[in-house]
Amino acid sequence: MEIAVQTANPYTVYVERGAAKRLDELCLGYHKVCLVVDQNVYDLYSEELPSLTSETYTFVLPSGESNKNLTQYARLLSYLAANRFDRKDALVALGGGVTGDLTGFAAATYMRGIDWIGVPTTLLSMVDSSVGGKTAVDLAEGKNLVGAFWQPKAVLIDPDYLVSLPEAERKNGMGEVIKYACLMGGDAGKAILAGELPTDRLIAACVQYKADVVKQDELDKGVRATLNLGHTLGHAIEQLSAYSVPHGTAVAMGLGIVARSAYDKGRLNKRDFEAIEIALEELCVPQVPYTIPQLCRQALHDKKVEGSTLHLIDIFGLGDCRIVDIPADRLEDYLC
Numbered sequence: 461m462e463i464a465v466q467t468a469n470p471y472t473v474y475v476e477r478g479a480a481k482r483l484d485e486l487c488l489g490y491h492k493v494c495l496v497v498d499q500n501v502y503d504l505y506s507e508e509l510p511s512l513t514s515e516t517y518t519f520v521l522p523s524g525e526s527n528k529n530l531t532q533y534a535r536l537l538s539y540l541a542a543n544r545f546d547r548k549d550a551l552v553a554l555g556g557g558v559t560g561d562l563t564g565f566a567a568a569t570y571m572r573g574i575d576w577i578g579v580p581t582t583l584l585s586m587v588d589s590s591v592g593g594k595t596a597v598d599l600a601e602g603k604n605l606v607g608a609f610w611q612p613k614a615v616l617i618d619p620d621y622l623v624s625l626p627e628a629e630r631k632n633g634m635g636e637v638i639k640y641a642c643l644m645g646g647d648a649g650k651a652i653l654a655g656e657l658p659t660d661r662l663i664a665a666c667v668q669y670k671a672d673v674v675k676q677d678e679l680d681k682g683v684r685a686t687l688n689l690g691h692t693l694g695h696a697i698e699q700l701s702a703y704s705v706p707h708g709t710a711v712a713m714g715l716g717i718v719a720r721s722a723y724d725k726g727r728l729n730k731r732d733f734e735a736i737e738i739a740l741e742e743l744c745v746p747q748v749p750y751t752i753p754q755l756c757r758q759a760l761h762d763k764k765v766e767g768s769t770l771h772l773i774d775i776f777g778l779g780d781c782r783i784v785d786i787p788a789d790r791l792e793d794y795l796c
C-alpha cells in the first residue's frame with residue numbers, strides 16, 4: 461500500500477512486507493547514508509541491515525526514551541561531521557519513535573537540513589510518530605521541548621518487524637491505534653476497535669487518517685491538535701509516573717477517562733462508549749494510578765494550555781472528536 465502525504469515537501473509512506481528493500485533505490489542519489497539504528501533493533505537485525513549502493517555508515521543509538529536527549533543528538537551530529545557528511549547525504553532512522561524523532565531532528569538541523577528516511581520498527585512509530593514530520597529531543601524539563609517540523613523523504617513500514625516486538629510494546633502502540641479508531645470512526649474505526657482488521661490494513665488506515673490531517677495542517681496550528689485525543693491526561697500520567705507508564709499506554713488511559721466522562725455527561729452515546737471500553741479492556745490497560753484532581757493539576761503544565769485556556773480533545777462519537785476550550789482551572793468540573 462502506498463499513502464501520499466501531501467505536505468509542502470510531499471512524500472510516500474509504503475506499508476508492505478519487505479518495505480526496507482526499497483531503501484537501495486531511494487538512496488541511489490546520495491553519496492553517503494548513515495543508518496541510525498536503535499540498539500535493540502541492531503541486536504536483532506545486525507546481520508540483515510539494508511546494504512546500500514551508497515557509502516553506508518551505521519550509528520547505533522541506545523534504546524529508550526531517556527536517550528532521546530541532547531547528548532545523543534550531539535553525538536550523532538559529531539559522528540556525521542567526523543565522517544564529512546554534507547547536504548548531498550542522508551540519514552535513515554531504523555527503530556521506534558525515539559530513533560525517528562532524534563534522527564529526524566538531527567536531519568532537520570545538520571548543515572541546516574539534510575534528507576532522511578524513516579523505517580519504523582514499533583507499532584507506535586508505524587501508526588503515528590513516523591508520519592507528519594514532528595522531530596524532537598527531550599530536555600530534563602519535559603518531552604519534545606526542542607524540535608522542528610522536518611518531513612522525511614519517504615517512510616517504509618514493514619509489518620514483519622512487529623514479529624519481534626515484545627507484547628508490552630505492541631500494547632503500547634495499540635493505545636495510539638485505538639485513538640485513531642476513535643478519530644476516524646466509520647466502518648474502519650469500528651473494525652479496528654473490534655479487533656477485526658489485519659495488522660497491515662490497521663496500520664495503513666491510521667497512516668491514511670494522519671496523512672489527511674497533516675495535509676490540512678502540517679504545522680499543527682489547528683485541526684492537527686485533534687490527534688492529541690487522550691494526550692492531555694496521558695501526558696499528565698506520563699509525567700506523574702516519571703515516564704514509567706509508556707506513552708501509548710498513558711494515551712489509552714487518558715482516552716478512557718475522557719470517554720467515560722463524555723458518556724457519563726451525555727456527550728457520547730452508549731454504543732460508541734462500549735466499543736471504546738471493550739477495545740481498552742482487550743488491551744488490559746492498567747488501572748490509572750492517579751485521581752482526577754491529581755491529573756487535572758498536572759495537566760495545567762501541558763503545552764496545550766494557552767494562558768488560562770486548556771484545549772482538550774473531547775469525544776462526542778466515533779468519528780466526531782473536537783477541540784473544546786476549557787478554562788484551565790475548570791478541567792475537573794468538565795470531566796466529573
Ligand code: GLY
Nearest residue numbers: 588592594684687
Ligand atoms: N502525534 C501527533 C502529531 O503528529 O501531531
